[in-house]
Amino acid sequence: MPDRQTQFWDLATWAEDTSPLYAYLCREAAADDAVLDLASAVPEGRQAPHLLLAAVHYLLDRNPDHRLAQYYPSIVADSREPDDECFPAFREFCLDHADDIRPLLRTRRTQTNAVRRSAVLYPAIAQVARAADGPLALVELGPSAGLNLLFDRYRYDYDGHVVGNSDSPVTIESSVRRGDPPLPETPPVIRSRVGIDRNPLDVTDAADRDWLRALIWPEHEDRRAVLDSALAVARDDPPELIEGDMLDDLPAVLDGLPTDVSVCVVNTLVLYQVPEQLSEALSTFLEDRMTQRPLHWLTGQPDLSGGESVGLDWKRRTDDGIQTTHLVDYEPHGAWLSWLP
Template sequence: MTAIRESFLDLAEWAADTSPLYERLCRIVADAPELLAVAEAVPADRAVANVFLAAVHCVVRRGVDHPLADYYPSVTDEPRPPDADLASTLVDFCEVYAADLRPLLTDRRTQTNEVRRSAVLYPAFAHVTARTADPIALVEIGPSAGLNLSWDQYGYEFRETASDGDVRRVGPSDAAVTIRSSVDSGTPPLPTTPPAVHSRVGIDLNPLDVTDDTDVEWLGALTWPEHDQRRAVLADAVTVARRDPPRLVEGNVLDELPGILDGIPADVPVVVYSTLVLYQVPDEIRAALRDLIATRAKERPLHWLTGSGTFDEPGDGLDLHWHRSVEGTFRSDRLARFHPHGAWIEWYADEP
């Protein structure tokens, strides 16, 4: 139970800046053996604290009649601030709704589909296509519900901090989704029209279905209670995806990727990408994936974009690397650094 307790204390540090409710809930659970016992239902190979909080949030958002809901900004316009009653209220909630929480704790995973990470994908794909051709075939690893596969259908507003906050608008002018981010350094390529897409597919061990209300409910529950903008963007992106649901393949990436690549015309450039999933992949599988892509990149136009980070401190950014074959050598370069929720990007690559 010590490891579970530490997971809640770690998440409390991360939540401190943007979610006072989650910070307090994490500390409450860490000090309450009866709540830690509830959290033990989450399989050990998953992010226990995140799944526990999302499960509670999921049930709260169903409109339950319980005083715990009064603390959640996601369900009330005038939330009750965390106070001395919160601990006993959470304990009571977990007892009353144990049957609702149990399947969420045992079956669900942390599969946040952070749509705003598309803010770094837009210039990254532009950078790649400036050096190859388009249309490009997209293959996302760990896409969750596949909402970032539709990055080219979103509008973007990039605030350039180096130029007194000038805003650059790109993407479809009639887009139903608008993603706002700031460019804190560098000059990312931001064409008015996004690169053309030939095809798109995702590979996930447990893909979520945008046409399934329970999967969409879980996506919403994974968004922290105070994060209204993230929740609004998510809802809009789900609406877009439901018009033409993404193709998602269930399975192991090492098993599924070769066949997917074989099904794409050899002259079509492929971009395999993931914004934040490889840290969950065992080292040996990650190494095998790199070898697979490096080998295939010698046979056809193939690029790999990977997001990664150390998570040493709350607020740490993620690095986006571009991997490809250059004269027979598999080369990797850092393109950018970006906020985990897409709030800002720092661009490091040279302009096309």
């Protein structure tokens, strides 16, 4: 993994078009020894810039009178653009609140629950349900707070074509750039749903909800609004989340599912965060399970170096063996999708 300074430079480049504030802060932080030293509290293998920015966002929301808050549109209505006073305010906040920031850096993770990504899962799971010709048992690996496990409780607007749960208070907008994805008027039937995560977030816990909000970049008001409405839905009937390892604990989870339905295992942006050997072991295990019962695997690609989009593959067993179909490319937060089959 790149060193801390390089991580900040990389995120500055990534954020340039979508978060001028974070792009600016990352560029400045990459050259500041005190901020880099604070970021060293992040355990190896995790992204220090993302966690530091989220920790500051989390604490700043509790300290809205600090001068740094003027630059956060998520906190003040009429925010300032980054200027010469912005990074000094950020640095000051970091150092003044270092004792509160360090525990967050050590214990929290980058677990952005991108609810809009459900707009990609809706047609993908519909494709699986069509092939299975019946209800599904849904299992998500790395679900964070499990909001995408509840994809069938949301309404979707694809360029004016509205589908999904018509009574939902959550409307997710996405654009179809290419292809003809299956968009049934009503959601696929889900018999059971469960997620496995090393550190699942509890939608009924205020601190966990605030952490999810803090992970959303300050300028992304639409994402924050969708998150808040999805959290309200989830709190009424939270998804079942199991704290555990997605490989070690998956066998027991699969064994506990209803036996009269097909299984759909889902992971979107998870595999890029795990060692290659674990990803390969997971693939071997699931392909073996496909020989024992109807099981479909919607899996995100482990390599995120392809540019502005990421992909989702559909793996299942056919008479000709294991078949893989690259279903869809999409903007990482679900703002648009290109359907490929």
